[in-house]
Amino acid sequence: MKILLINPTNLAIGSRVPKEKLPPLGLLYIGGSLIDIGYKEIELLNADYSNMSDEKILERLKDYQPDVVLIGHSGSTSAHPIAMRLTRQIKTLLPKVKVIYGGVYPSYHAYEILRDEASIDFIVQGEGEAVIRELVRAMEVGKYDEVKGIAYRENGTIKVAPPAPTIKDLDEYRVGWELIDIADYSYWGDKRAVVVQFSRGCPHKCSYCGQREFWETWRHRDPVKFAKELARLHREEGVEVFNFADENPTTKKNVWKLFLETLIAENVEVTLVGSTRTDDIVRDEDILHLYKKAGFERFLLGIENYDESTIEKIKKGTTIQIDQKAIQLLRKNGILSMATYVFGFEEETLSDYWGGLKKIISYDPDQIQTLYATPHRWTSYFHEVKHRKIIQPNLEKWDYKHQIMATNNVSPLALFVSIKAMELVLQLRPRAIKRYLFYPDPKIRHAIRWYYKMGRKVWLHEVYNFFFDDKRLRKGLELSSFWKFVSVKGKEG
Numbered sequence: 001m002k003i004l005l006i007n008p009t010n011l012a013i014g015s016r017v018p019k020e021k022l023p024p025l026g027l028l029y030i031g032g033s034l035i036d037i038g039y040k041e042i043e044l045l046n047a048d049y050s051n052m053s054d055e056k057i058l059e060r061l062k063d064y065q066p067d068v069v070l071i072g073h074s075g076s077t078s079a080h081p082i083a084m085r086l087t088r089q090i091k092t093l094l095p096k097v098k099v100i101y102g103g104v105y106p107s108y109h110a111y112e113i114l115r116d117e118a119s120i121d122f123i124v125q126g127e128g129e130a131v132i133r134e135l136v137r138a139m140e141v142g143k144y145d146e147v148k149g150i151a152y153r154e155n156g157t158i159k160v161a162p163p164a165p166t167i168k169d170l171d172e173y174r175v176g177w178e179l180i181d182i183a184d185y186s187y188w189g190d191k192r193a194v195v196v197q198f199s200r201g202c203p204h205k206c207s208y209c210g211q212r213e214f215w216e217t218w219r220h221r222d223p224v225k226f227a228k229e230l231a232r233l234h235r236e237e238g239v240e241v242f243n244f245a246d247e248n249p250t251t252k253k254n255v256w257k258l259f260l261e262t263l264i265a266e267n268v269e270v271t272l273v274g275s276t277r278t279d280d281i282v283r284d285e286d287i288l289h290l291y292k293k294a295g296f297e298r299f300l301l302g303i304e305n306y307d308e309s310t311i312e313k314i315k316k317g318t319t320i321q322i323d324q325k326a327i328q329l330l331r332k333n334g335i336l337s338m339a340t341y342v343f344g345f346e347e348e349t350l351s352d353y354w355g356g357l358k359k360i361i362s363y364d365p366d367q368i369q370t371l372y373a374t375p376h377r378w379t380s381y382f383h384e385v386k387h388r389k390i391i392q393p394n395l396e397k398w399d400y401k402h403q404i405m406a407t408n409n410v411s412p413l414a415l416f417v418s419i420k421a422m423e424l425v426l427q428l429r430p431r432a433i434k435r436y437l438f439y440p441d442p443k444i445r446h447a448i449r450w451y452y453k454m455g456r457k458v459w460l461h462e463v464y465n466f467f468f469d470d471k472r473l474r475k476g477l478e479l480s481s482f483w484k485f486v487s488v489k490g491k492e493g
């Protein structure tokens with residue numbers, strides 16, 4: 001069976017603005033899982049890498065003549081319309097090819113996608129490694145009723161199988177690194193880089209979070225094996241930067257400490273970047289020097305908001321004191337902090353932004369990432385905001401960098417200008433510029449300068465898009481009508 005994995009293009013800034021690209025880890029896990037049960041005719045077409053045109057992608061399909069196409073993108077909501085445009089053309093070109101679609105967005109919209117898109121034959125719902133093995137084996141015999149975790153069409157009826165159990169031992173599956181040339185991938189200013197994943201899931205319950213339920217429970221790989229794999233990738237493949245895909249890698253202190261100590265003992269000079277929670281950083285005050293020694297240069301901290309009552313409302317489970325302390329502790333240990341700030345809550349006002357700006361300056365993070373509240377249907381936040389008006393109906397723009405819902409007190413223009421001004425103030429304030437120019441550690445100085453360079457490009461790109469490209473509705477539908485279907489996991493019917 002000839003298999004082609006496709007990472008479709010995505011128009012989001014994360015795909016289009018930086019020249020540097022990271023490998024699509026999800027598809028590499030899926031490929032690795034199939035290679036390990038004997039499927040050898042398998043290739044990856046990373047169309048997102050070079051923003052490949054549909055014509056070029058189709059040419060490649062014509063040459064390769066796959067029996068099965070596996071398609072999915074990590075930025076799954078915003079990539080969905082493009083993935084569908086592509087699969088329709090693939091089916092026209094190769095009508096016999098079977099198309100399997102996976103990832104977060106299709107997992108939760110399986111029923112609607114199969115109802116509306118004749119080009120999709122199967123959807124894998126949830127974690128894919130174990131399910132894809134079962135599905136591909138079932139395809140050899142054409143019998144699917146025993147396969148859990150899939151949705152498909154049979155004699156014109158849409159069937160949604162019961163969910164597959166989560167993988168207990170993550171070390172049973174490996175990343176199919178052989179599907180890419182690692183030397184093609186870089187990040188952090190021309191450093192060879194890959195995405196890795198130590199753990200899946202998160203035990204916390206933030207209401208807007210689109211990730212925690214997807215993985216169901218928090219699980220982690222063997223910390224010693226994982227550290228050794230990073231060291232091997234550094235020694236044999238020259239990987240310098242590891243970008244952690246984890247939602248929350250630091251969940252268990254003892255396990256995390258063992259990972260850090262093992263990596264330190266491997267004595268490899270690598271850069272690690274990831275995301276975690278501020279309360280874990282505060283909890284780990286006594287071992288933050290190990291974070292630094294292992295190679296951590298930056299943490300993205302999902303602070304989201306700087307107002308105590310909003311933090312409570314979104315069930316973040318932290319406090320402003322903890323958030324502030326985490327930033328100070330990271331700085332004390334020579335690790336950069338990137339604080340997120342989510343905009344677009346219903347009742348926010350211009351004076352809230354002013355208050356937020358003053359607070360964030362007092363927190364003094366090294367970097368800021370501004371985002372718009374985005375009501376993914378599979379989050380509890382979706383249900384809280386069903387009455388709100390959708391001003392951005394194009395799913396390609398549901399990438400956290402476009403305003404999706406109207407707010408009551410601030411126009412989209414005023415909100416956009418406030419965000420852009422806030423970014424300028426934060427990144428150009430004297431303390432930040434001083435670090436840009438004189439940060440004593442040259443590795444961290446490089447990281448700061450790289451981020452400024454990227455930030456400048458993104459800032460200009462967003463301003464251009466806002467005024468000349470993005471189309472917004474003045475009066476959109478309510479979210480509930482816009483979406484029409486509100487049941488979880490696309491299982492209606």
Ligand code: B12
Binds near residue numbers: 104128132211243
């Ligand atoms: C690393 C990362 C990036 C990196 C690199 C992306 C890359 N090359 O893969 C960068 C910084 C470039 C990035 C950019 C963006 N990202 Co990002 N990113 C992540 C992050 C942290 C990890 C992704 C990952 O590797 N996960 C681990 C893999 C193993 O999981 P997976 O991809 O879901 O795959 C599994 C299953 O979904 C399934 N599966 C997936 N595909 C397929 C296909 C088939 C056929 C099958 C059978 C199964 C299957 O099986 C896999 C194994 O179990 C996630 C957050 C997170 N913790 O997951 C956000 C995340 C994926 N990013 C997100 C977003 C919004 C973006 C951007 C749109 C942001 C922007 N405005 O620019 C862009 C999109 C461009 C892009 N290239 O992805 C959102 C997506 C939300 C959504 N559901 O739509 C996430 C979930 C963050 C969040 N908080 O919500 N991102």
Ligand code: SF4
Binds near residue numbers: 212
């Ligand atoms: S801490 Fe992060 S990953 Fe965990 S539920 Fe909250 S937003 Fe989601």
